[in-house]
Amino acid sequence: METLDVRGLPHSERPQLILKKLEELGELEILVEVKPVPVITMLESKGYTCEAEQSQGVWRVKIRKKQG
Amino acid sequence: MxxxxxxxxxxxxxxxxxxxxxxxxxxxxxxxxxxxxxxxxxxxxxxxxxxxxxxxxxxxxxxxxxxxxxxxxxxxxxxxxxxxxxxxxxxxxxxxxxxFLKVAGLIAFISFILFAFEIFATALSVKDFYRRSLAIWFFLAAVVYLVVGSAYALAGVLGITSFSAARHAHILTLGFVAMTNFGGLYELFPMLSLKKLHSRRLGEVHFFIANIAAIGMFLGFPERGNLFILSSLLFLAGFYLFAYNLTRTYFSKSHGPEVEMDISARFMAYALAFGVAGVTAGFTSATLGFPGSFTHVHLILTGWVGLTIVGAMYHIVPMLTWLEKYSTKVGQEGVPLIQDLYNKPLAKALFITLNTTLALFAFSSLLPALSIFAVPLAIAFLVFAVEMLLVLGR
Known part of the structure; x- marks a missing residue:
């Protein structure tokens, strides 16, 4: 699974970048400073599953297409 | 819409x-x-x-x-x-x-209780919520002040206790509004300026100072004796600590490549300057009678709080609009960027107008001719309100 580190990117540019990568790859891991709850809600409504976990101040969110 | x-x-x-x-x-x-x-x-x-x-x-x-x-x-x-x-x-x-004041106050009070319940229930649903962010500390304290401040006003209106308008105003503005603003800025300012908060520990110290000082000030009304003056001084010291922490954050090295400062973060940075001026004016007004409560109130509420809100809304409203309307269309058709949802030249013009006219209008109690700046200041806020409503429709 490819990892996309969006930390340091302006917040207004992140959702579009994440969605474009997901369109290309189908699954993605993102690194982000805070849990991106609005983005996760949006992705789940688009048929993705998101697993978020925090370690050492960084949130890792694994995004996959929902099975079935 | x-x-x-x-x-x-x-x-x-x-x-x-x-x-x-x-x-x-x-x-x-x-x-x-x-x-x-x-x-x-x-x-x-x-x-x-x-x-x-x-x-x-x-x-x-x-x-x-x-x-x-x-x-x-x-x-x-x-x-x-x-x-x-x-x-x-x-x-x-x-x-x-x-x-109709008694019924109105009661309705508002019940809604505040429900809000407090919702916020506490949500926060407490996560085991280590207090570790997640300093903002949570301030938010929860703010919610308590909202309930206390409105209960105090309601008790006064119902004739249960005596009522001091200054105490009521300070519990709600200094307790509820200012604590929320502290929390919001500790969270949003580093995030939007793409920096790391200079020191969480200093923020924690500020939390205790601000709350001790706020309670001292509430108890010091309406006499405004030694307790009030000492508490005001403590609050002022806490605010300077807060401003120092955010200023160090602002001038620290960025996480990634240097990019142009986000308009929201710029509004918040200038709001902070109004906050420092406003709390200083509050203290000198209480002790020396200068420059007076009009200047103090407008620097703090319109400047610090108002401009922080403008900055926060320039982030939240376009972001939520984009997520709701355009996120489903990425990859299928051309979609605007989030920052394309608001008018950038207008945002810059509002930034300049709000800051300059407010800096002048706040001193109109000392120099009445400056009250004319109420007009461009009001127009700028009205244009901002219309622009935000238009963003929702874009």
């Missing part, structure tokens, strides 16, 4: 913008001598506008920060209706010689 209003935080923010328009219109008429609307002006702005913005922002930010969903969403939906009913009734009461 209707689609956007399904989002709870957007519903609060949109309603707040309507109170902003009404409050500013009445305040400008008052400042220009076309009637006496001080009570309704201050309650529409410092009451309805600030409170609904804070509620909408907390409903958006708190789940994001702690990584959870709102605990009782339908209760929050009902609370939105009740809060508006309360604020409209309060405005009506102030315009009609305080008739």
């Amino acid at each position: 209707r689609r956007m209003l399904k989002l709870l935080p957007i519903r609060f923010l949109s309603a707040a913008l309507i109170y902003l328009v009404a409050g500013i219109t009445l305040g400008t008429l008052d400042a220009l001598g076309y009637g006496s609307f001080k009570s309704v002006h201050s309650h529409l702005l410092a009451g309805a506008f600030f409170t609904l913005v804070i509620m909408g922002s907390m409903y958006q930010l708190l789940p994001t920060i702690i990584g959870a969903e709102l605990k009782h969403r339908s209760l929050a939906e009902f609370q939105f209706i009740l809060a508006n009913l309360g604020f409209i009734s309060l405005a009506y009461s102030f315009l009609s010689n305080y008739s």
